[in-house]
Amino acid sequence: MLATLTLALLLSQDPKPAARTVEERLKELADKVEALDKKAAALADENAKLQQRLDESKAQREMLMRQPGQAWVKRHGPAVEFTPKQSAEIEELMYDWSKQDFGKPVDTAGWKAREEVLRGRLTSEQIPKVARRVQEEQGQNVTLMIKQMVRMARLPVSAEETIQKVVRPKVAVTDDVLLPAAHPDKIPSWTQICDVVEANLTEVSKDLSESEVESLRKALSMWKPKSR
Numbered sequence: 001m002l003a004t005l006t007l008a009l010l011l012s013q014d015p016k017p018a019a020r021t022v023e024e025r026l027k028e029l030a031d032k033v034e035a036l037d038k039k040a041a042a043l044a045d046e047n048a049k050l051q052q053r054l055d056e057s058k059a060q061r062e063m064l065m066r067q068p069g070q071a072w073v074k075r076h077g078p079a080v081e082f083t084p085k086q087s088a089e090i091e092e093l094m095y096d097w098s099k100q101d102f103g104k105p106v107d108t109a110g111w112k113a114r115e116e117v118l119r120g121r122l123t124s125e126q127i128p129k130v131a132r133r134v135q136e137e138q139g140q141n142v143t144l145m146i147k148q149m150v151r152m153a154r155l156p157v158s159a160e161e162t163i164q165k166v167v168r169p170k171v172a173v174t175d176d177v178l179l180p181a182a183h184p185d186k187i188p189s190w191t192q193i194c195d196v197v198e199a200n201l202t203e204v205s206k207d208l209s210e211s212e213v214e215s216l217r218k219a220l221s222m223w224k225p226k227s228r
Contacts, residue, residue, distance in 0.1 A: 061102075064098075065102070066091070066098070068098055069090060069091035069094030069097075072091075072094060073087045073090055073091050075133075076133050079133060080122075080129045080130055081126070086121060089121055090121055097114060111181040111182035112182040112183075114182065115179045118178055119178065128175075131176055134177050134178060134179075135175045138173045138177075138187060139168075142167070142168060142171050145188070146164055147160060149194075149197070149219070150163065152219060153212075154215055155208065155212055155216060156212070159204075159208060159212070162203075162204055162206070163197065166196075166204045167197060171188050173188060174186045190223065191223075194223050197220060198220050201213075201217070204216075
């Protein structure tokens with residue numbers, strides 16, 4: 001009886017797996033290597049795509065940092081008659097400024113120092129030419145701000161001419177500025193335009209209806225800084 005039970009117990013146990021052949025082990029190893037190769041290829045492809053995006057981002061940032069200098073030279077160079085050497089130097093100078101400004105603003109004192117550096121790149125004849133062009137640009141900005149005011153206050157187009165005649169003589173646009181950022185106190189601002197219009201409201205609104213005057217008043221009130 002005991003012998004029968006022992007035999008039954010032995011028969012009920014799982015048989016030991018047969019030993020794998022060398023070929024089977026090599027096949028398993030080859031499969032693992034192939035899987036690792038696929039993972040490595042996927043990682044390499046992902047890294048290549050990330051590097052491409054990084055390179056594109058750097059190229060985009062480089063282009064954006066060079067644009068201010070290129071635009072400035074293109075805008076003023078022909079009229080002021082920059083030499084090719086001057087154009088290249090000024091573009092590179094403003095490119096360096098853009099790099100310095102990346103992630104941190106420059107204060108007025110910093111811009112005034114930059115303006116002096118720019119003066120050093122220009123001749124005595126070119127400096128007043130650049131200043132006059134900057135003055136003209138600021139005058140054009142005043143005109144555009146008044147146009148925008150008329151549009152936003154929903155005034156008739158005819159009101160623009162009246163406001164221009166009243167406001168323009170009262171907004172000083174100096175002729176000694178090369179870089180507006182260096183002289184925020186000398187550059188016409190939206191707040192200044194609003195203050196001049198408000199101070200001369202009777203004159204600028206002489207041809208407006210009561211509802212139009214009220215619309216202008218509301219607009220001026222809305223555009224004032226909250227601290228006022």
